[in-house]
Amino acid sequence: MIKVLLADDQALVRAGFKALLDAQPDMTVVAEASDGAQAVRLAAEHRPDVVLMDIRMPGTDGLTATRQMPPGPHIIILTTFELDEYVFEALRGGASGFLVKDTEPAELIQAVRVVAAGEALLSPSVTRRLIAEYASRAKEPVIADGLDQLTDREREVLALVGTGMTNDEIAAKLFMSPATAKTHVSRAMMKLHARDRAQLVVIAYESGLVKPGWL
Known part of the structure; x- marks a missing residue:
C-alpha cells in the first residue's frame, strides 16, 4: 500500500486528490496538511511514501518544506505552471519531480506509483527545458x-x-x-x-x- 501525504492550503483541492487516491486499491491518504510546516511534522509522524506538495502555501511554502522533509518520502511538487520559477529549486531541494495541477487523474495516479517505486518524475523534454530555463541563474x-x-x-x-x-x-x-x-x-x-x-x-x-x- 502506497501511503500518501497531501500538502495544499486549499481544502477543496485536497478533498479532490484524497477522493481520487483513496479510490485506488494500492493507495491510501494517511494525512493532510494546509501548510509546509504542518507537512513536515505529519511526514515525520506518518512516514508516507509519497508527498504531494503544493509549492505556494502561506507560512512555510512547499519549497522550504521540501528542504526540511525527514528522510524517506518521495516528494512530488504541485504547481500551476509547468515552468514555475521555484520548480528547479524544489528539485535541488530534494523533490523527485513535479506535476501541474490540471494533470489528468490517470496521470496523477501513475505519477504517484512511479515516484513511490523510486523513479524520478522528469521526462527528458521537461528536464532539458528546466535546465535551459534556469541556466542563467546557476552559481559557479x-x-x-x-x-x-x-x-x-x-x-x-x-x-x-x-x-x-x-x-x-x-x-x-x-x-x-x-x-x-x-x-x-x-x-x-x-x-x-x-x-x-x-x-x-x-x-x-x-x-x-x-x-x-x-x-
Missing part, C-alpha cells in the same frame, strides 16, 4: 561530494542523465545494454547519495558536467 559549478569516486564511465553516464536521456538512450549512445546503463546510474546515485534520478540531474548540472549549450 560546485563539486558534489562523491564525484571523485565515480569512474570515468559513471561520469559519462551521469552527464547524459543530466541532459535528460533515458537509460535506453544512454545505452544506445554508449553502445551498452540498457541493464548496464541502469547499473551505472544506480552506482552513481549511491556514490553521490542522490535520492533519485532528479537529484542526479541537478548534480550533473551544478557540478559542470552538463552545460546549457549541450541541450
